[in-house]
Amino acid sequence: MFGVLRAYVLIALWQARPGLAGYDVADAVTFCFVTQALIGPMQLFGGGLTLPERIRSGDIALDLVRPAPLQLWTLAEDVGRAAYLFAVRSLPPMLLGAALFGIVVPADAGRWAAFAAGFALALVVSFAWRYLIALSVCWLQDDRGVAVLSLVLTTFFSGMMVPLHLFPGRLGDLATSLPWAAMVQLPTDLYLGKASVPETLALQAFWAAALMGFGALATRAVRHKVVIQGG
């Protein structure tokens, strides 16, 4: 539903400016439905993790004494949820888009493989970001501010609303190199075959590693805080 409305806006834009950002109209429509399909598994509207509740209730202490590291354990849970959301939330919009407008489907196996790799990395980036946001609850009294800030950054800078290539000048370059682009814009470009595969995957891998690293540090800090202060 929302994808369809967005598709019309993009079609109108590409009718006014054919070939914008190196996409043709079919690419733009496909972009719209691929990004729509990514909302579910990438949890772009935030949430998904039960961590903030567990921190508030104090159950986090139980998680920290488990033999498996908290961050990886949570990642495993999140990947499972993403697989489920992919099935129920991603396929229907793709099929709807294909039926209403017709979308581009990559023909060669190489592009599919690149997209699959990009998708997997995007999942890790998305998880690592939300994990950091969730842990921030430990240090903040009112976590709503961070949640909304994350929502704004994620929806606007992921490419979920308009392709980041449309952002003017420097802003566009900056936006495509930020972690949020790694969640939506980059995997979608891999799907469309509009970006260099090694460079894109490298950027995604960089953000995945960087955010997971921060997450690991934050986990240690939380463990310290819980152990010393008793939660």
Add this chain to the structure above:
Amino acid sequence: MIRLDRAGRTFKVRRNVVHAVRDLSFSVAAGEFVGCLGPNGAGKSTTIKMLCGILTPTSGTVRMAGLDPARRRTTVARRIGVVFGQRTTLWWDLPLLDSFELCRHLYKVDRGLFRSRLDELTETLDLGAFLRTPVRQLSLGQRMRGDLAAALLHAPDVLVLDEPTIGLDVVSKAGIRDFLRRVNTERGTTVLLTTHDLVDVERLCRRVVLIDHGRLAFDGSLEQLMATAPGQSSIEDVVTRLYTGGARPPGDVARQ
């Protein structure tokens, strides 16, 4: 004051039709104190909800103070007070006093009358200490007293209570019972309550209505209830017998 005439309520659960209440008839006169008993899932709450206008009966008629509660819900609401033991009717995040103020406006109670009633209720229910506390921070016993006060601020003719003593400690229960008895005897308010606590029934109810499988299984005074099982001395044994089907068949219902 209260009258049910062959009242019934069905629910569709997937494809099946479930009769929560069927062919239920009994009436309560002004000033009575009636206890409504029945095993879990017997249809007590459904009955109460039909009387308050929350649920529309699917068959038969229901009258509260002479009115059809489903059609004249807001008029009926002005004349009755309702308390659910399981959940509060107060505004969860607001201080108790704010809830009362809202009730004053919603029920259009005159300011002077409101003050005097609130003073009286504050004293009899001992609300003074937590009038300015948000409802969510009250203990169950405090909350129940607050709920009772809110239900009586507009001086209703009928007080309907769904398990008002559930989960309370012995002292709180005794306090609530004392209060309810006074409301009934001093103000003449008609009271209908459902409960699983047979002490409530023994201490308060002059009459008992027992609902089982959505039908009336007994209607009579406490003495008549005890007489259904000669030789049994405790009310608990008598009611257990009735619940487990050791009683008379549904067609043979004792009436007043």
Add this chain to the structure above:
Amino acid sequence: MVRTYALLAWTWTRAAAAYRGSFALMVLLGFVVAAVDVAVILVVFANTTALAGFTRDEVLLLYGAASLSFTLCDMLVGNLDRVSAHIKAGTFDTFLIRPIGAWVQLAADRFNPTRIGRIVQAVLVLGHAVTALGVGWDRGWMIAVMVATGMVIFGSLWTLAGALQFLLTDAPEVVNTFTYGGQQLTQYPLAVYSRELVLGVTYVLPLAFVNWQPGLYVLGRDDPFGTPEALRFLGPVAALVLALAAMAAWRQGVRHYRSTGS
């Protein structure tokens, strides 16, 4: 009813104002979230001078008007879409034991004054568009009519969504698509959409009257879909019809309410 609403809303506002810092933060955040949609419009117009024949300021006028109606409704009656949550939590009974309509109580429940941030944002966008386009009083009067019409239409949609939740208690997000979908649809000139969709939201679910039809009058433009001129002025009628339908649906919904458990 208005007095009751005002009283309930005021009580909630007082409760919310007790936490001053958090209150200010939420107002600010509402403003920022709403700004994302405007930012998207600006990004689109950084790439083109016209979208489906409409300039940036024309689009901002349509966006601002629809947004103002939507955000006002969201603050005033937005809680109507929590019917299903109340039914599941068993708290809907509470509304029905009070001597006033369930609709007013639910609409005012947890009245959230922090949503003012989004309203301010809509007013600013609308104000900018009116100034930039030099809209005069001769046609500008329609803006007031259009915001009022839009509020009635969105309010009716919320009521319908609430009413449907009595039936579809387990799928509130399905019915909420109407309200939020309506908001999304009215952000851009309907000229960007397909003919069938626009005819649907003109003659079936009258979303076209939120800002499109009256907006065409304010902008002094013809409808690219060629609908008759008279439709520019029929918004209030369409809104009234929808409101009556919504009221009837709400009544039916409450009548069919099945209180859960004990």
